[in-house]
Every structure is written in C-alpha cells, then in structure tokens.
Amino acid sequence: MKLVVVTAGLTQPSSTRLLADRLAEATRRRLDGAAEVRVVELRDLAVDIANNLVTGFPGARLREVVEAVTEADGLIAVTPTFSGSYSGLFKSFFDVLDNTALAGTPVLIAATGGTARHSLVLEHALRPLFAYLRAVVAPTAVYAASEDWGGGGDSFTDGLGERIDRAAGELAGLLAGRAPRPAAAANEGGAGADEEVVPFAEQLAALRPLR
Template sequence: MKLTAVSAGLSTPSSTRLLADRLTESARDELATRGHAASIEVVELRELAGDVANHLVTGFPPPRLAAAIDTVTGSDGLIVVTPVFAASYSGLFKSFFDVIDPDALTGKPVLIAATGGTARHSLVLEHAMRPLFAYLRAATVPTAVYAASEDWGSGGDQHTDGLPARVRRAGAELAALMATRPTRAEPEDDVTALERQLADLRFD
C-alpha cells in the first residue's frame, strides 16, 4: 500500500514534519499488524512553493510539482499536516490542494493534523481543515491531531490524552480505513481500452 504524508512546515527542522513522521510511523506499524506492507513518501511543500505559485498563474504544473501531485492522488492513504497561521491552515498548504483536481481525493482516507504555538488554535482542525477535505469528498478519520508547543513530551492528564496516545489512535484509524478500502484497479492502457470498446460493439 502507498502512504503519503504532506508536510507544510517552513523551517528545517520543523515540528510539522516531526508530527507528520510520527503519524506516518503509527499508521505504518498498524498496517503491518493487519498484514499490509506500506511504502512511505513525504511531500515537503516548502520545496514546492515556487512551483505551486507558478501553477496558480499559468495553469501548468512544473515537473516536480506534477510528480508530487501524482504521488498524493495515487496514494492509498494521506496524512496532511500544516502549521497554523492566522487561526487557519497556511497559505502554502491551501494553495497546494487548490491545484489538485477536486475529484482526485474522492473517498481517499485522510488523517488531518496541525501544529501551533498554543493550544487555543486547536479548533483549526474542525473549522478549517475538516471542511476542506469534506469539500474534496475525502474520507477523513475521526481523530484529528493538534500539537501545541507544550504537547511535545507531555503524557496528558486524567482529562486529556497526551500527544503520543492521540498519534497512536489516529494512526490506527487511518490504517483501518486503508485496510478496508477496496483495492484500486490498475488503469488500462490506450490499446487495451480500444480493444475492449471494439469487443463491445454489436453489429446487426
């Protein structure tokens, strides 16, 4: 199975990329327990910022961006992580998904996550990210993961699960959805498709 993480972190190293890696490990481990081997790819949006901007104004994706879009749309499951800017996802994050065909993510299992300096921005997951992927008709898992600065290294308390527990639960939910999703049929090449159309013809 193909599992892709999209990280919109701008710095190196980045807490956004760190969260993406932890979620990816959790989902991959859970898939392994279900008997599925997963290949992992990470799309770093900071490396594609110029290409995304060019595509928005020209309508044509440069080769590197086209390859990233193919990776995302061709995956069996997605993990998407953005830093919070002005109480919402980053402009780069939104612009990347703006250049993807609106039908390309239909039914695809998606785990949404975000990072920020304070816990008071955690609702970005529900008021911004979940509606975005609902519009794209993706199958978003129930548990969304937000990591504030104080969450790193925290084990939680009697009222709230710590970050590691939330990562494990979200990863398990994504793996379960990926494992039960019907297998994608391989696309036919042009010759095979033509042969099939000719075979379906009926002559009087």
C-alpha cells in the first residue's frame, strides 16, 4: 500500500513538515506498518512547477513526483496558511495534476498557521479543492497553530495529538476498504475499468467505530 505525503512548507525545519510526518506516522501505525510512505517536499520542486505552468510540460523530476502522487493508494496533503488560504506553491502543484487524477483517492488534509483563527482554511479552501479533484476526503482535518507545539521541538499538545490520531484512524479506515490502484489505470490519470473502488457509503460506515 502506497501512502504519499505532500508538504508545502518553505523553511527548514518546518512545522508543516513536522505535522505531515506526525500524520504519516500515526496513519502507518493504524495500518500496522503496512503502508509504504513517501514524503514530497514541494519547496524542492518550486522551479519545476513554475516551468510546467508556463510551458505546459513537466520536467523529468516533476513528472516522476506527479506519477507517484496519482498512483498512490492514499494521500496526506499539508500546507502552511498564507492570507487565509493554502500557499501558492501548494495550489500550483495540484493545478499541475489532471483534474481526474485523484478521483476516488482517500486524502487527509491538514494545515499549519500562526494562530488558530485561520483554522477555517481547512473547510473553506482545502476541502473544496479536493472535492473538485473528486478525492475522498477524511472527515477530520487537522490544523496546527503555533501554540499547539507545546514545549518546543517536535512535541505537541494533547489536543493536537488527539486530532492527529482521529484523522489518521479515519484515513486508515478509508485505505483499508480500498483496493490498490492498478498501475496502468493510474498512469492514464484516472480510475480504470478494473479498479475496485468501495462505495463512499460503505467507507463512511467503516469509520463509525473510530468516532
């Protein structure tokens, strides 16, 4: 099972990357270590993404990352908050994808910011974006403000820890109920005829014990 983590943090170290890692660890733990996790740092692809938007053609490095994302069984997408929305780099990367490439893919959305007042970015920006891409978005989204990182370093408050565990459990539930994506169908940028996708109602029913 392939789980790809897309993080749009711009600094090193980055609280966005830190949150992405915690979400990936929690999801992998819920799957009993069965997931193969790959992290994509968009800051390393900024020039490639800009060139693609201008020319319409992805370079070899960006093409490989796009294939990894579209072939993944599940996705964790984390962005810093800028001007009350996702970052331009984050949006530009998903603009590169075909608008059917994530159809039926389970996605966990998350964001970071300086204050909890911006937490609505999850519902007003990220969730509509992935709904447009026809992904299956986990019910719980995770927002981490500066005050959520208690004690400095990579420690976090109990409240953030609870949200991470809940969201990871929901994503794991969606992944466990979904067959792996055939490589041929994923390379075509959409769901193939042989791909088994569990109906959304059944996926939600599988999540009920986790609430």
